[in-house]
Amino acid sequence: xxxxxxxxxxxxxxxxxxxxxxxxxxxxxxxxxxxxxxxxxxxxxxxxxxxxxxxxxxxxxxxxxxxxxxxxxxxxxxxxxxxxxxxxxxxxxxxxxxxxxxxxxxxxxxxxxxxxxxxxxxxxxxxxxxxxxxxxxxxxxxxxxxxxxxxxxxxxxxxxxxxxxxxxxxxxxxxxxxxxxxxxxxxxxxxxxxxxxxxxxxxxxxxxxxxxxxxxxxxxxxxxxxxxxxxxxxxxxxxxxxxxxxxxxxxxx
Amino acid sequence: xxxxxxxxxxxxxxxxxxxxxxxxxxxxxxxxxxxxxxxxxxxxxxxxxxxxxxxxxxxxxxxxxxxxxxxxxxxxxxxxxxxxxxxxxxxxxxxxxxxxxxxxxxxxxxxxxxxxxxxxxxxxxxxxxxxxxxxxxxxxxxxxxxxxxxxxxxxxxxxxxxxxxxxxxxxxxxxxxxxxxxxxxxxxxxxxxxxxxxxxxxxxxxxxxxxxxxxxxxxxxxxxxxxxxxxxxxxxxxxxxxxxxxxxxxxxxxxxxxxxxxxxxxxxxxxxxxxxxxxxxxxxxxxxxxxxxxxxxxxxxxxxxxxxxxxxxxxxxxxxxxxxxxxxxxxxxxxxxxxxxxxxxxxxxxxxxxxxxxxxxxxxxxxxxxxxxxxxxxxxxxxxxxxxxxxxxxxxxxxxxxxxxxxxxxxxxxxxxxxxxxxxxxxxxxxxxxxxxxxxxxxxxxxxxxxxxxxxxxxxxxxxxxxxxxxxxxxxxxxxxxxxxxxxxxxxxxxxxxxxxxxxxxxxxxxxxxxxxxxxxxxxxxxxxxxxxxxxxxxxxxxxxxxxxxxxxxxxxxxxxxxxxxxxxxxxxxxxxxxxxxxxxxxxxxxxxxxxxxxxxxxxxxxxxxxxxxxxxxxxxxxxxxxxxxxxxxxxxxxxx
Numbered sequence: 001x002x003x004x005x006x007x008x009x010x011x012x013x014x015x016x017x018x019x020x021x022x023x024x025x026x027x028x029x030x031x032x033x034x035x036x037x038x039x040x041x042x043x044x045x046x047x048x049x050x051x052x053x054x055x056x057x058x059x060x061x062x063x064x065x066x067x068x069x070x071x072x073x074x075x076x077x078x079x080x081x082x083x084x085x086x087x088x089x090x091x092x093x094x095x096x097x098x099x100x101x102x103x104x105x106x107x108x109x110x111x112x113x114x115x116x117x118x119x120x121x122x123x124x125x126x127x128x129x130x131x132x133x134x135x136x137x138x139x140x141x142x143x144x145x146x147x148x149x150x151x152x153x154x155x156x157x158x159x160x161x162x163x164x165x166x167x168x169x170x171x172x173x174x175x176x177x178x179x180x181x182x183x184x185x186x187x188x189x190x191x192x193x194x195x196x197x198x199x200x201x202x203x204x205x206x207x208x209x210x211x212x213x214x215x216x217x218x219x220x221x222x223x224x225x226x227x228x229x230x231x232x233x234x235x236x237x238x239x240x241x242x243x244x245x246x247x248x249x250x251x252x253x
Numbered sequence: 254x255x256x257x258x259x260x261x262x263x264x265x266x267x268x269x270x271x272x273x274x275x276x277x278x279x280x281x282x283x284x285x286x287x288x289x290x291x292x293x294x295x296x297x298x299x300x301x302x303x304x305x306x307x308x309x310x311x312x313x314x315x316x317x318x319x320x321x322x323x324x325x326x327x328x329x330x331x332x333x334x335x336x337x338x339x340x341x342x343x344x345x346x347x348x349x350x351x352x353x354x355x356x357x358x359x360x361x362x363x364x365x366x367x368x369x370x371x372x373x374x375x376x377x378x379x380x381x382x383x384x385x386x387x388x389x390x391x392x393x394x395x396x397x398x399x400x401x402x403x404x405x406x407x408x409x410x411x412x413x414x415x416x417x418x419x420x421x422x423x424x425x426x427x428x429x430x431x432x433x434x435x436x437x438x439x440x441x442x443x444x445x446x447x448x449x450x451x452x453x454x455x456x457x458x459x460x461x462x463x464x465x466x467x468x469x470x471x472x473x474x475x476x477x478x479x480x481x482x483x484x485x486x487x488x489x490x491x492x493x494x495x496x497x498x499x500x501x502x503x504x505x506x507x508x509x510x511x512x513x514x515x516x517x518x519x520x521x522x523x524x525x526x527x528x529x530x531x532x533x534x535x536x537x538x539x540x541x542x543x544x545x546x547x548x549x550x551x552x553x554x555x556x557x558x559x560x561x562x563x564x565x566x567x568x569x570x571x572x573x574x575x576x577x578x579x580x581x582x583x584x585x586x587x588x589x590x591x592x593x594x595x596x597x598x599x600x601x602x603x604x605x606x607x608x609x610x611x612x613x614x615x616x617x618x619x620x621x622x623x624x625x626x627x628x629x630x631x632x633x634x635x636x637x638x639x640x641x642x643x644x645x646x647x648x649x650x651x652x653x654x655x656x657x658x659x660x661x662x663x664x665x666x667x668x669x670x671x672x673x674x675x676x677x678x679x680x681x682x683x684x685x686x687x688x689x690x691x692x693x694x695x696x697x698x699x700x701x702x703x704x705x706x707x708x709x710x711x712x713x714x715x716x717x718x719x720x721x722x723x724x725x726x727x728x729x730x731x732x733x734x735x736x737x738x739x740x741x742x743x744x745x746x747x748x749x750x751x752x753x754x755x756x757x758x759x760x761x762x763x764x765x766x767x768x769x770x771x772x773x774x775x776x777x778x779x780x781x782x783x784x785x786x787x788x789x790x791x792x793x794x795x796x797x798x799x800x801x802x803x804x805x806x807x808x809x810x811x812x813x814x815x816x817x818x819x820x821x822x823x824x825x826x827x828x829x830x831x832x833x834x835x836x837x838x839x840x841x842x843x844x845x846x847x848x849x850x851x852x853x854x855x856x857x858x859x860x861x862x863x864x865x866x867x868x869x870x871x872x873x874x875x876x877x878x879x880x881x882x883x884x885x886x887x888x889x890x891x892x893x894x
Contacts, residue, residue, distance in 0.1 A: 006864075037794045140268040144447060145859025147271045149426065154442050154862055156271070 004147055005141045009161035013134045017127050017168045030112050038090060038124025040177075046132065047085035049079035071206060080201045083249070084194045087175070091182050114183055115176070115232050122175015126168035128249045134164045142235045152208060159210050166217045170200060173221075173228035196220060254398040256312040274422065276856040278517040280356075280413035283521040284452035284849040286461055286746060287568075288832075288839040292403065292433035293849075294353065295454070296410035300449040303327030303350025304861065306429045308334050320456050322438045325350035328558045329414070329423055333360035336401035344407055351410040351448045353856075355420055356674055364669035365400035367519045370394050372672075376844060378570040378646040379639055387639035393664050396640050396671050403519050403672070410448040412856060413520045413674070423873050426858055441863035448856050454479035454849035461847060474802045480751045484760045487514065489541070489774055491720075492820040493547040493798040494556070500582035504713040506555045509594040509656075509718045510712070511572070511644050512537045512606040513565040514763065515602030516747035518674045522745045524747040528668045530743045532705060532764065534561065537711035539732040540597075542773045544716060547729050553722030555592055561766055563828040564749045566672060568844030571797050571828035572644035576651045577843075584826070588648075591721060594656035596645045599668055600708050601701060602679045603661040605834060611660060613640045616653040638664070659712065678743040695741065698734045707735040741765075749828075751848060767823055771802050775821025785818035800824055 009154035025031045053075035060067055094117050101110040137160045176191045181189025200220060206212040281578035284293035303325045306317055314334070317326045327350050328343065335354050343349045371390035371455035379388040386392065414420045426444040433439055454461040461479040468475040494502060516526025524530075531703055548557065564570025578584035579591075593603070600608065640646055643658045661667055670676040678684075680799060683701045685694050747763050778801075780788065784805045788794035794801070801820045809815070832843040840847065 090417065136266050140272060143272065144300075144445070144861065145272040145857075146442060146862040147268070148442050148860040149274055149444070150271060152271055154860065156268075215511075216670075 002144055002146075004143060005146070005157055006138055009134070009141060009157050012137055012158070013128075013130055013164040013168070016165060017123065017130065017172075019125070020123060020172075024246040025120060025123070028112075031116070034094070034112075034117055035127070037122040039128035040085045042083065042125045044127040046079065049075065049082045052078060061141040064092060069189070076205060077198060079158045081188060082195050083129075084178075087117050087121075087125065087178055088182070088190075091179055091191075094121065094179075106135070109201065113122040113177060118176045118179030119172065120175075121179070122172040123168075126171030127134075129171055130168040131166045133167065137161075153210065155210065156208075157213060159207075162214055163204065163217065166214075166221050167200070169219055170197075170217075170224060176232050177224070179182040196224065196249045206219045260842065268849065269749050273851065273859045274426075275856045276419055276422075276858065277855055278419055279856050280414045280415055280520050280523060281448075281450045281854045282407070282411040282413075282448065282519055282760075283481075283554040284454060285567075286454055286456070286458045286829060286845075286847050286849065287847040288459060288601050288841070289457050290404075290406070291454070291456060292406050294407040294409065294411045294450065296448055296450045297453050299325075300447040300451075301325075301350045301410055302445055302861075304430055305423065305446055305858070307331070307424065307427055307442045308374075314339065314342070316433075318342060318348060321348070324348035327448070328352045329420075329427065330354045331360055332357050333362065335403055336362065336365070340402055340405070340407075340831050343409075347358055349409055351412070351446070353412045353414050353423070353448070354412045355444070357417075358675075358679070361675060365673050365675055366396055366399045366400040366669070366671040368396055368517075368672040369401045369404055369692055370399040371821070372399075372642040372849075373568050373646075375841070376573070376647075377640075377642060378613065378649040379615075383650075384613075384639065384819070387615070392639045393641075395665055397665050398669055399671065403517070410450045411519075412448055412450070413523070413828075416466045423858065425557065430860065442860040443857060445861045446856065446858045450851065450854045452849040454847070457569070457839075458845045458847045461837045461849070461850060468600065477850060479849045480827055481833045482564055482567055482570060482749050482844075482846045482848055483751065483827070484515075484563040484571075484749050485759040485763050485825040485835075486563050486575060486828045487763060487823065487825055489559050489770050491557045492552065492565050494585040495797045496824060497797045499584060501587045502585060505586060505590045506592045507558045507590050508555050508592050508716060509558045509560060509648075510537065510540065511560045511594065512595070512597040513563060513644060514561040514563045514571070514747070514750045514766065515566055515820055516676070517566045517672050517749075518676075522672050522746050522748045522750065523678040524672070525682070525743065525745075526672070526747045527677050527743055528599055528601040528765040529676055530747050531739060532599055532681065533597045535573075535739050535742060536597050536600055536705050536709045536712065537561070538766070538769060538773065539706055539736050540576075540713045541770065542736050543709060543730050543732040544711040545774050547717065547722075547726055548720075551726050553717060554719035555720040557716055557720050558586070559770075561763075563760070563763060564830075564844070565644055567749065569644060569647045570749070570830050570844045570846070572647040574828050574831055574841050576647050577831040577834075578826070580651055585797060588652045590776040591648070591652070592655060594645050594648055595655065595712065595716060595719065596643050596658045596661040597708075597712060598641055598658050598664065600659060600661050601705065602667045603704055603708075606707070607661075608711065610661050611638060611640050611643075612656070613645075613649055614638065616649060616655070620839075641666075659708070666686065678740070681739075681743075683739060683743065697739050698740070702734045704738060705739070706732040706764065725796055748791045763825070767825060768802065768804075770823045771800070771804075771819050772823040774823065775782055775802070775819040778818045778820050779884070780818040781846065782818075788820075794820070798822060823863060 002106060021035070025035055031051065053071070056071050056075070059098070062068070093112070098110050098117070099205075101112070102108060105111060123188055137157060141157050148154040153159070174197065177189060178193045182194070200217055203213045203216050270299065282294040284291055284295055286292075287711050304323045304327065306313065306321065306326045307329045308314060308317065309331050317328055325348050330352055332337070332355055341350060372395060378384070381388065414423070423446070430442065430444040431439050458479070465478050468477070490507070494505070513530055514531045514534060515526035518524050537559060545559070549706070560575070562571035562575070565572060576586065579587045640658055641660060645656045645658055647652060668676065668680070670680050681701050683699050685699065686696055689697060713730045713732060714727050719722070719725065745763055745828065750760055780791070780794070780801070782803055784791060785801045788801045789796045799822050800821045802821065803816060804819050805816045806814045830844040830846070832838060832840040832845045
């Protein structure tokens with residue numbers, strides 16, 4: 001019966017990102033490349049931040065729980081900052097790549113716009129971040145037992161999946177907003193993204209008080225999504241165009 | 254207590270450690286096979302999981318077998334419920350995933366013997382052709398209290414809980430999550446246990462050995478499925494016998510004094526066997542200690558051959574092998590050398606000062622045998638009783654030699670816990686006054702020790718007379734109760750086990766007896782270590798007549814030891830059933846017992862969630878997925894640039 005938990009949590013955490021990949025990215029090889037490279041950049045940032053954290057842990061007294069907790073908090077925030085640094089680095093790389101792509105194309109314009117690259121890069125970050133959060137939890141959910149014998153909440157698996165989902169979506173939205181901010185040189189946007197990321201990471205440290213971490217994170221996710229939508233050129237007009245187009249297609253077919 | 258367990262690992266953030274509590278001390282029941290059947294317990298390959306339920310009352314039994322709403326159950330069985338009727342009901346129920354039996358003295362019934370009522374009935378001497386009215390315990394039922402549980406085949410794992418702390422952990426988990434409140438069913442999440450004890454062998458020894466042969470022949474990485482039970486017999490003699498001269502020994506007439514070296518119980522490697530085995534071993538060792546000096550000063554005409562047989566619980570593995578070797582002329586003596594035999598059975602629970610001598614009525618119909626036996630006994634005794642299960646029966650199967658079996662029982666065993674985990678020091682009435690240190694306990698003369706010493710003195714004197722020695726030396730033969738320091742044996746396990754072991758080629762008890770014998774009968778030599786290991790290089794030493802042991806010696810005051818070389822005529826002889834040498838795996842004449850192999854035996858407890866929660870999660874997924882498709886297809890419209 002715990003196969004149900006495994007598949008349930010896997011689809012909750014990765015379903016949306018998988019669907020986004022299949023419907024918007026899989027057909028275009030350039031987007032796939034940018035996605036994978038984005039995932040790799042996130043991985044690099046994780047590697048560096050984990051190195052720092054590992055050295056800090058080994059150099060410290062392992063018997064002191066408050067020191068360990070403090071090191072964990074430090075590790076989390078340092079990792080957030082490093083992830084944003086790598087996001088910026090990836091932005092610079094993609095800009096350079098964009099110029100090169102424009103040079104070799106037939107009509108002097110790149111095959112992909114910066115906004116699309118922003119979305120794909122954000123999704124790449126999100127997928128890799130979700131994978132690292134969720135895979136070990138998923139493998140343990142396959143066994144016959146559930147969390148709780150030591151007093152932890154029995155909703156551990158599902159809250160982990162929901163948190164992963166939120167983070168994946170957030171990374172996508174932040175990617176869009178961040179790249180737009182860099183393009184238009186609006187540095188307050190970057191500061192906002194960094195502080196939002198720090199806030200979400202800090203909220204996750206409130207676990208296992210799931211009421212304190214999950215609802216606030218989703219409350220942050222929704223406006224961030226709206227912000228990303230408007231930041232990438234969407235508008236209420238295009239939304240209504242979506243509905244009428246759908247109606248028209250429905251009538252004609 | 255559980256939180257304490259968690260804080261032990263400070264840095265672990267592994268999810269697995271949040272879920273499972275691994276039980277360290279596991280005592281499983283394993284599968285054994287013989288020519289026709291399999292016995293013991295089996296789990297599925299990925300373990301058997303069940304919701305914990307403690308079986309303390311009859312209503313609990315009802316709950317587990319019929320009314321409980323969360324089958325299958327993993328039963329934690331109180332001692333009082335570990336009997337045949339309950340276990341058979343569990344066996345026939347599909348709602349039991351496994352059993353964990355609490356081994357304790359509280360609630361223990363007056364008797365408990367998982368062995369059969371007629372031990373080794375098919376491989377003894379009584380059969381259709383020899384004493385048919387005595388065969389299959391028609392004459393006397395030796396173990397009437399036996400419930401035969403050890404010889405049943407269970408399709409679920411059965412573990413024993415010997416560690417009190419571990420049992421507490423299980424009870425706490427049960428009380429926290431699984432307890433019924435006012436008769437209503439407990440709510441999820443529930444505490445569950447998973448037991449792993451998957452056995453590789455099935456059906457019987459013939460099948461298992463055939464499959465092992467196929468593996469060995471055709472597989473690149475052959476998997477052995479089962480191993481024959483085997484170990485070593487220990488033997489020694491008052492006059493050294495030439496080990497390299499096999500077959501009939503010229504001018505040797507031998508009186509054999511024997512006892513068994515093994516025991517068993519329902520669970521693997523647990524066999525305290527205090528009354529069943531330790532009483533015999535200790536008595537024979539004391540006999541040897543009493544007899545040996547006199548036989549060196551005033552040697553009797555006949556040789557006295559002392560033997561400790563291993564594997565007797567499993568259809569006489571050790572004694573059948575020795576008889577087989579004797580008949581094949583592959584042993585230092587053969588059946589023609591054997592004059593008579595005296596076996597020490599269970600002698601620990603004598604009531605008063607009585608000791609019973611059992612003889613075989615069928616062979617006593619032969620006049621010469623009868624005269625010898627009467628001489629051995631010194632007086633007349635009953636004719637109609639068969640022999641109790643004993644190694645002497647295997648010798649009788651080969652040749653009608655005169656012999657006796659000594660026991661503390663007349664018709665059926667006085668041992669109420671024959672071949673069970675409860676046949677321990679308390680069963681043997683070995684009690685020490687409170688406040689003694691273990692060292693003091695080692696030299697304290699318990700009443701049991703004094704009783705066994707009396708038996709040993711009797712046996713030693715009888716053997717001396719049987720060997721033709723003179724009566725005037727008898728007064729010098731007395732067993733010392735101090736030598737009979739039983740406590741050392743009372744903590745050991747006497748299960749025979751398999752071939753080569755981790756710490757040397759023989760079982761630890763076998764080695765121990767071998768070294769005690771070397772101590773009692775050997776002489777200290779001044780050989781160096783290399784000479785001790787290769788004595789054939791020296792002309793004064795004879796490797797054929799003696800064994801040489803390099804002993805580390807007693808610890809001196811400042812902790813150093815001075816090792817030395819001991820020369821003794823103590824030897825080990827292989828105790829593996831002749832059926833495996835003859836490759837007759839379905840043999841009816843010899844023991845065919847094998848023990849299955851397994852990969853891992855372990856146990857763990859955890860919580861299980863309700864089915865509803867588990868099913869709800871995929872439902873959530875459905876919701877998210879349906880929204881996806883609609884939105885994703887419309888991205889081009891929403892984001893033109």
